[in-house]
Amino acid sequence: MTKRGKISLSEEELVHALRHKEKVAAEALYDMYSASLYGVIVRIITDTPTAEDVLQETFVKIWHSFASYSTDKGRLFTWMVNIARNLAIDKIRSKDFKNQNKNQELENNVTFIDEQRNTVYKPELLGIKDLVNTLKPEQKSILELVYFKGYTHVEAADELAIPLGTVKTRLRMGLIELRKYFNES
């Protein structure tokens, strides 16, 4: 994994460099966040070439619309992960992507559905499985839908047939559990 030295900057330095569109900013941005962003995208889009396209679109969008980011709104990563998630959701709901799936053969479709349901064994998801297992099942399903599948909390409430307030509470409890987990480790 360590084929080259990865560039890492503090968040303040990175934001400054990105504002001035320095070349080192692009490299640091990629080295620091590509894996985290790709992890989110891959859980929404299982098709690797499409997920890679979305990753590229994400970086291009971050690069060009960086002027619209301000530190008042929160952390840089929060802003970026929302861009990545929105692009991924747009892609999966776009006409092209749906048509592409319609045109797939029956066999492929079975695999695709399996992938969508996360029944396929993926070694890179091993760690998360452990982590998510520390959560209660109802917290887990909410996080899966909102974080992995890009559902809004309204859509998640519909999907799970529970009140909106409950969705919010479960999401909060789940995140508090995560916080505890990270603080422990």
Added chain:
Amino acid sequence: MEDVKAYIESGILELYVLGDLSPEERLQVQDMASKHPAVKSELGEIEKSMVLYAEENAIEPAEELRHKILNSLVTNLADDRIFSSQPEPVKDNVVQMTAPKQNNFYKYAFAACLALLLASVVVLMNVYSKLQTANTQLIAMNNQNAQYAKTVSFMNDQLGVYRDTTFKIIKLKGMAKHTSSSMLVAFSHSKKKVMIDMADLALPENDQTHQYQLWAIVDKKPVSLGVFDKSSSDTSEMKVMAAVSEPQAFAVTIEPRGGSASPHLDQLVVSNL
């Protein structure tokens, strides 16, 4: 403070971090965060756990993707910044300088070619006319040469008569009224050939109605060897006469034009009798 705690526990901050709020609600959260440090620190905690969660879930993308994505960013970087700030008068000048230069070169080259062509045509015509004169001169000289060669061979023949030991040169002397006359006759016994030397012919010119006739005396009888004229022109030949085998003497008489069957001895001019 109770309001703030209830606000935090409503779960709206989590939705804010997840980007799952309307623009109005977002502004409201930002407003609350700036007013209440507790909201701000809670937001910070949620964001931090989301970052850690994402890092926990991170998947390294393919190695070659880094280069591709960075290139797409850096290419755009070049478009946005370097190109707009680059003045380009230097490039402009170069283009303007080279274009007319090239045109002039071809113009002059063409003119030079044309001039060269004209000059070479003139020179060629000159050389051609000289060649023509040289050719006519050469033909004339060749003719002259042939003529000389003919003359030389002819003279050689004449000289040959005198050199040939088989020829005897017989001098005929003037008779009676013609004492001043004389001529030479060449006779080859073995070749039975008789010639007279027209160049050494010392005879008066004959008129239109008469000719000289050469006789050979064989067994005391005269035999005609043919007629000849004495004129101012035509003096260089050795004239070949009729053949005779055993002549004892030669004589020349003046006879009517065309010759006679027997000689008029009163008209005897020269002989070696």
